[in-house]
Amino acid sequence: MTINSALEPALLNNAGLTAIASRGVTVPSYVRSGAPGVVHLGLGAFHRAHQALVFDRLLQRGDTRWGVFGVAMRNSALADSLRAQDGLYAVQVASSAGCQWQVGGAIWQTAVAAREPAQVIAAIAAPATRWLTLTVTEKGYVPELGRLIASGLAARQAAGLPGLTIASCDNLVGNGRQLQALCVAAARQLSPALAHWVAGKCAFPNSMVDRIVPAATPQRLAAAREALGVADEAALGTEAFWEWVIERRFVEAGDAGVLAAAGVTVVDDVAPFEDAKLRLLNGSHTVMACLGAVAGWPVIGECITQPAVRSFIHGLMTQEVGPQLARPDWPAYRDALLARFANPALQHSVHQIATDSSQKIPQRWPPSVLGALRAGLPVDRLAFAAAAWMRYLRGSDESGRAYAMNDPMASQLQALALAHAGDAAASVQALGSLPAIWGEVLPRDQRWLALVTRSLDAIDGLGVLAALERLQAGPDGESGPVPDS
Ligand code: CS2
Secondary structure, three states: OOHHHHHOOOEOOHHHHHHHHOOOOEOOOOOOOOOOOEEEEOOOHHHHHOHHHHHHHHHHOOOHHHOEEEEEOOOHHHHHHHHHOOOOEEEEEEEOOEEEEEEEOOEEEEEEOOOOHHHHHHHHHOOOOOEEEEOOOHHHOOHHHHHHHHHHHHHHHHOOOOOOEEEEOOOOOOHHHHHHHHHHHHHHHHOHHHHHHHHHHOEOOOEEEEOOOOOOOHHHHHHHHHHHOOEOOOOEEEEOOOEEEEEOOOOOOOHHHHHHHOOOEEEOOOHHHHHHHHHHHHHHHHHHHHHHHHHOOOEHHHHHOOHHHHHHHHHHHHHHHHHHOOOOOHHHHHHHHHHHHOOOOOOOEHHHHHOOHHHHHHHHOHHHHHHHHHHOOOOHHHHHHHHHHHHHOOOEOOOOOEOOOOOOOHHHHHHHHHHOOOOHHHHHHHHOOOHHHHOOOHHHOHHHHHHHHHHHHHHHHHOHHHHHHHHHHOOOOOOOOOOOO
16 A cells, blocks of 8 residues: 555445445435446536436336436536546435535546547447536537537437437526527538437436535535545535426427426426526525625625615515516515525625626526516616616625636726726726627617616715615615515
8 A cells, every 4th residue: 555545535435335425425225337328518517416317216226217428518527527537426415404425426527528429429328328417507508519419319319319419408498499599500511401300209308406505615526535534526515496398399209298297396387487597586696696605605695695785686576577577476486596595505796796797697697677667667686686786797796805706708808897897887888888798788778877877875874784775775776675575
């Protein structure tokens, strides 16, 4: 034994599972080999703590078709860590009843799309593959992705294999339809016959996926080592809540019943669920991310436990967004969200959520603003959200501490925000007029722009917390106190 191996704890892998189970951790008890039935693109934390655990549940029930060929788009360190661990990783699930560790076993093989595209194409084209799932983030839906998928599908068509069920699990409106358009367009570049085959033989269900999965921290990895007795470089933490609502649109119709038995909700129309989730959960997340970054509250749990933030988020959901939603149980979903945001075990970083805000805001806020304006609902809190984002873009908090912004438009947006800092009207004119973020209508809506300007002025003059309090006190005709009923 070398000195190193004596000091370094062993890694999580197949051989250690029995010992890990004896520590009270749930581990996969099925055979983890064979040809995977699912190819997943985007191996990030979300997939591993969500769909991959649904597939784990199906495998645990003896349905061997749900092993995953996991593809990291670029992150070779993650794919290599998982490979060194036989695809295993631990998830700490935190509920009000306490924390429970489980080891997910659905990932059987891994590859990196940027490094091993031929392996990914071969996996999509493999006879055993039935599903392709994706979590590639909002900015991942680019022609290059379409070309990768179309190359795999071309090989399937040429081999006379059946089409695939191809499920986008990203936070986009009509995610299945958007992915279908991308794949059919890429297929058309290869041949009109392939485009026809993809449109006719593959199924692109829309779906809504929900589970809060913060990026792993060194503390989480240390806790995993403690619980497992071995090191796990891919360990994660998440909440007990999860929801996957998917449109009934599958190559094999029987998959509906199989997924439903594992806790997935199969529906004819995902839109009411998707709207509620994007606008209530993600919309609130993005505003808290901006407020927290500026005020110096590092995690969502710290934001939502401030009374002024909690009543702001409650009012945003209750008065401005909720009444527009078709999801019938949205008040219960809202109440559950307030509790989920406060989960102290999550430690969900505001800067993680603020990442790529320019790509996220278009799905999360403008549809609610437009809907509220049409319905005669207030938009004061949505305007405050827009102002908080404009303040966030300056890149430093209220104590003057600079933070990094991780966003494809960061330098352009920061330059605009800094050029007009201190002049709310000019800031709103510059940042509120971008059609890529706000669409075509809001940049011309003077009432909306005036409300955003007023909020940005208040944030600049009073600071985030006092501006939030004033917005809700409403002495000069702002949104006013939340009515009791
Ligand atoms: C978050 C989401 O980072 C973000 O943008 O809003 O990842 C959110 O936690 C999930 O969509 C929850 O289902």
